[in-house]
Amino acid sequence: MSLMITDECINCDVCEPECPNGAISPGEEIYVIDPSLCTECVGHFDEPQCQQVCPVDCIPHDPQHAESQDQLYAKYQLIVSSVG
Structure with missing residues (x-):
């Protein structure tokens, strides 16, 4: 699934x-996450980087955008191919 930012966000910019x-x-x-671009860092890192740096732990999974690891990787490949 993609991630989302809750209203606990303090707009710290990290x-x-x-x-x-x-x-x-x-x-x-508050900051927002575009689910069409969020791959939970699949293809880039082992863990979502935004979750790693968030000081208030306000970036959970978005239950409205459930995706498997395979779907996240396919989205990553699509994003990378459209950039390059």
Whole structure:
């Protein structure tokens, strides 16, 4: 599944630059994650980097966007192929 940012976000700005897919951006009140770009860092890292750096632990899995590891990897390949 992709990840989401909850309203516990303190807008500390540390997650956005850590996302290798550019899925994190400032929203109206808190940062948001674009589920079409979030691969949970599959293809880049072993663990989601945004979760690793978040000081308030406000980046859980998004139950509305459930995806398997294979689906996340396929999304990663699509993103990488469209960039290059």
